[in-house]
Amino acid sequence: MPFLRGIAPVRYTQKYLEAGKIILQPEIKVMTVNYNVNQKASSGLYQFQFWHLPQIKYKNADLQIVRFKNMTPTPFIQFFFLNGEKQIVDAYDRSREEIHEHVLHAFCEQPPEKQAYYYTQKTKFNPANFGFHCDHWCICEIPGQRPCPGYTPMPRTMKGKYQQSEES
Incomplete structure (x- = not known):
């Protein structure tokens, strides 16, 4: 892989991007990630956006993702729905895995039998x-x-x- 450059270039390989589990509901149109770079309470959200945001972008083509760095006192993720509703996920002092599991269970599509x-x-x-x-x-x-x-x-x-x- 001679053309992969940057920090952790494995994040942009086809195999890694397809391995993502987060496929958000079609009603979600915008996702904002708010964190501080050098804050201990934001380290879990920083790791989440570093490792999982490329997968989320790959799996959800119609989703707009906005990152806000160093603009908030506490880290959080905000989801905007088609009907104008907003939902906030508090990520204060949570690990990358905890945030991933919460987003996976709260905002992802249902299994195929429930979808049908x-x-x-x-x-x-x-x-x-x-x-x-x-x-x-x-x-x-x-x-x-x-x-x-x-x-x-x-x-x-x-x-x-x-x-x-x-x-x-």
Whole structure:
């Protein structure tokens, strides 16, 4: 690996980046990391951002990550959600592993079986969705909508091929 330079270049190898476990929920759009470089209480968060931030960036392409150095009295991580909600993780005097486990259990996606259940429940109750796992198969089942042309023929004026031929 002759081209890897800098402090701990293993952090930017493909194998290391793919080994990251933190895949955040899609509702999280911004993550801020606030720490002080030469503060003992911030050493765990500094190590967390040093070792795990490249993996988080790699696994969460749509996530914006902002680091604030030496701007806060206590270290913390703040997450901003799509709906405007904010959540703060206190990292004061916590180790890198403790912070990693907390973020992993609190803000990461659910296992696939829980995701499937959540998706079916979410789509089932949204009246704008049609098809499998939804309340309605087609929009023609909603009162006040035009019936499907397979059951009731459409008037000629509503068919696109007849409108184009009449205009020319």
